[in-house]
């Protein structure tokens with residue numbers, strides 16, 4: 001099947017039609033209308049074979065995850081998903097693979113009212129780059145820079161499940177299907193992000209691990225924080241590993257959680273508790289923002305945790321200051 005046949009058959013009509021798409025797939029550019037009073041939120045992420053997913057991974061799941069990670073960034077700004085573009089690099093034109101990929105991508109796009117409006121298809125080592133475009137009422141986006149001393153730090157869902165799935169797979173051990181699902185099919189917390197407009201002072205999505213990603217909020221806001229390990233929301237799988245090894249790197253630094261971490265003034269804590277019930281999503285306070293710089297991680301016995309690795313880093317050697 002030719003490049004243009006593939007595009008026409010699988011990518012010309014993914015996600016719902018939207019009245020703000022003046023022109024979608026098929027011309028040199030897409031033409032998109034930004035509604036009055038809205039600001040455009042844009043983010044791009046690449047998933048590379050062998051780095052972000054295993055080469056033999058179910059293509060439907062690759063389609064899902066390649067969009068989910070972008071939706072998670074929109075969620076972290078409080079933005080509403082609108083449009084996506086997709087750059088697909090494929091070693092061969094395997095129609096079964098492409099159909100399954102488009103199914104996973106399209107299902108998630110439809111669930112969030114998002115339309116695929118353009119992209120690029122090339123031959124090369126398997127990789128997928130997705131740019132997402134969202135809309136947020138002007139002035140309402142939630143940045144990383146708004147955290148203030150005395151605020152509560154919350155996270156959604158549970159932490160470390162995807163990291164445990166990856167660790168078990170790499171060790172050749174069996175992985176429970178629910179854990180595997182957390183790694184391959186993360187559920188972006190878009191509704192939560194939107195509901196936190198006007199409530200959260202700062203927010204980030206957890207792609208690299210809580211310690212590193214919360215560190216980005218602290219740096220952007222010029223504040224510090226105290227985290228209490230006993231408060232971390234863990235599934236029994238992760239809790240067992242932590243109890244057996246006293247190694248907290250799974251929930252703090254393994255990454256791939258795609259949960260939201262956000263800060264709220266104390267007066268808004270009851271709103272967050274109600275939101276948790278409304279959305280049927282666990283929202284857990286894990287610590288506090290303070291004015292002293294740095295991240296202080298408290299063990300259940302009150303002692304301080306020697307920090308594990310700060311989170312996933314594609315070029316860790318660069319941290320040593322070496323060229």
Ligand SMILES: Nc1ncnc2c1ncn2[C@@H]1O[C@H](COP(=O)(O)OP(=O)(O)O)[C@@H](O)[C@H]1O
Nearest residue numbers: 042043044045069073076204205206207208213
């Ligand atoms: N090659 C690049 N060119 C320009 N900006 C980049 C590049 N890579 C990353 N960024 C920007 O650096 C910031 C941090 O990137 P990243 O850690 O990938 O964010 P996220 O975890 O939200 O995907 C983001 O604002 C991102 O847009």
Ligand SMILES: Cc1ncc(C[n+]2csc(CCOP(=O)(O)OP(=O)(O)O)c2C)c(N)n1
Nearest residue numbers: 045050051052053054207208254255256312
């Ligand atoms: C095969 C495989 N190896 C390793 C990982 C773990 N992993 C790869 S990238 C990454 C961090 C998130 O990716 P990144 O490109 O840093 O996303 P961003 O922070 O830009 O959103 C993690 C935890 C994985 N998911 N799959």
Ligand SMILES: [Mg+2]
Nearest residue numbers: 044045046207
């Ligand atoms: Mg990124």
